[in-house]
Amino acid sequence: MKTVLHKADTRGTAFFGWLHSRHTFSFGRYYDPDRIHFGALRVLNDDIVEPGMGFGTHPHDNMEIVSIPLQGDLEHKDSTGNTEVIRTGDVQIMSAGSGLTHSEYNHSKDDKVNFLQLWVFPKEENITPRYDQKTFKSEDRNNQVQTVVAPDNEQALWINQDAWFSLADINKGLTLDYTLHSAENGVYIFVIDGLVDVNGLSISRRDGLGVYETEKLEIKAGSDSKLLLVEVPMQ
Known part of the structure; x- marks a missing residue:
């Protein structure tokens, strides 16, 4: 058995006023050559977004993107026509495939939202972009x-x-x-x-x-x- 340990206080940090994010793996301005990925798992971000704020429209391609709200609700819009609210208890997946754009905002004007977002390298590249979400008991x-x-x-x-x-x-x-x-x-x-x-x-x-x-x-x-x-x- 082999292991790699990442303690919580060693994660990368991004703070922009409206966003407080902790990065398990290299992301954005945080770069550690020893923490690029774990196998096909490329990103694990622990994000807290202030009320009414969020990520404006931005592109992705050839990545499987999973979002899991831990507290609060996340509003999603993308270029394939999906407009959804992802609530605590839901899990969302988006196959960026050949390319799409999307935005993510805190759906609440009063409460923060805390969600995990994970990126996984795809098995097959350039598939038609797809979106799905589900509530789990x-x-x-x-x-x-x-x-x-x-x-x-x-x-x-x-x-x-x-x-x-x-x-x-x-x-x-x-x-x-x-x-x-x-x-x-x-x-x-x-x-x-x-x-x-x-x-x-x-x-x-x-x-x-x-x-x-x-x-x-x-x-x-x-x-x-x-x-x-x-x-x-x-x-």
Whole structure:
């Protein structure tokens, strides 16, 4: 088993008044040659946007982009005609494919929005851009893994990559096992909240741990914890 640990306080920071962002991997003005990606996972941003503010229209291509609101609601518009509000409990995926433009704004005029945005390199390039989102029940991840993005699961959002995104809420003292889909993959565990032990390694709130060259993870909660697990090809 091999691991790479990214403690929460080592992440890159961007602060523009209306935006406070923490970057697990190199992004924008933050650059660390040792933190470019974890396998096919290229970006993991933890963004807080002030009320009524947001990201103006900007382009993307050939990237799978997943957004997960943790608190508040996010308003999305794109050049393919989608205008949506992504609420806490929802997961959104956008295949930028051959190219599109989009904007993201805090839907509220009163409250901040905090969301995770992750970018994954695609399996096939230049596909027709696509958009999807879905609401997932929180009770379906109580002390179990809830798959929210996958290439092979009709209950999840489809992704143009052999990648699986899962959420799990684990009560203190309980243990979950996660079996990888392929020996060629790795799993990046991001602690949304709490404290967990993964195969003997302890990580806490907003820490990230990449694990690869292993078949299974054993995750034990040291406190009530909320996790995001992202399994991706390492090559």
